[in-house]
Amino acid sequence: MSSIFTITAAPDSDIWRKPPHTDVFNAATATPPNTPSPTGPLQTFVSAKASFSFDWTEQYDQAGLLLSFRPQGGSSSSSSAPNKWIKTGVEFYNGQPMLSTVACDRWADWSVAPLTTFAAAAETWTTILIEKEVNENETNERGSSLWVYQVLDSGERVALREICWVYGDDDIQWELEVLAMAARPAKKATTGLEVRVRDMEVEWS
Numbered sequence: 001m002s003s004i005f006t007i008t009a010a011p012d013s014d015i016w017r018k019p020p021h022t023d024v025f026n027a028a029t030a031t032p033p034n035t036p037s038p039t040g041p042l043q044t045f046v047s048a049k050a051s052f053s054f055d056w057t058e059q060y061d062q063a064g065l066l067l068s069f070r071p072q073g074g075s076s077s078s079s080s081a082p083n084k085w086i087k088t089g090v091e092f093y094n095g096q097p098m099l100s101t102v103a104c105d106r107w108a109d110w111s112v113a114p115l116t117t118f119a120a121a122a123e124t125w126t127t128i129l130i131e132k133e134v135n136e137n138e139t140n141e142r143g144s145s146l147w148v149y150q151v152l153d154s155g156e157r158v159a160l161r162e163i164c165w166v167y168g169d170d171d172i173q174w175e176l177e178v179l180a181m182a183a184r185p186a187k188k189a190t191t192g193l194e195v196r197v198r199d200m201e202v203e204w205s
Helices: none
Strands: 004-009 015-018 022-025 028-030 039-041 045-054 062-071 084-093 096-104 108-114 126-136 142-151 157-163 174-183 193-204
Touching (some): 004 174, 015 108, 045 062, 045 084, 045 174, 062 193, 084 142, 084 157, 084 174, 108 157
Antiparallel strands (some): 004 193, 015 022, 039 174, 045 126, 084 096
């Protein structure tokens, strides 16, 4: 049986960082009830996967997975923006639901791709997977990155983005927190955004 929980995002909520001074980190977040801590050392992260469904109506309505990076031993306050973060999922942009990924090292970079597999049904689910990949190049040097995928109902993975900076700070030990998130950036919206999350799984080694 599927495990489903809900997140409600208030109007004027978002996760976004843009120079020179914008640093917003007030989206609604949650984990499945009765699950272990969503935090662990970055080096032990293997993958995170969840499915999302919501009724998008406002520009930039969004829901997906959130990975937050803080130095181990530092402040872990969820009310403050982490040093680095990644969010990826579905975002309502210019009248269409899109596959959206924002990766924030020092500043945020945003990419969108068409969500062509959704249907005009009573409830539409989109599954997102973030997975660590380790491979070797022509000189046998091993490299690590995170890959973001949409997972179709058939099980096929559609690659959305590879993110490499995650493993580029050899001198810092990062603590990683993995959450489901929802946001409604529209400041003039009169209601919140309710998001349904299904079968969220986080794997650590």
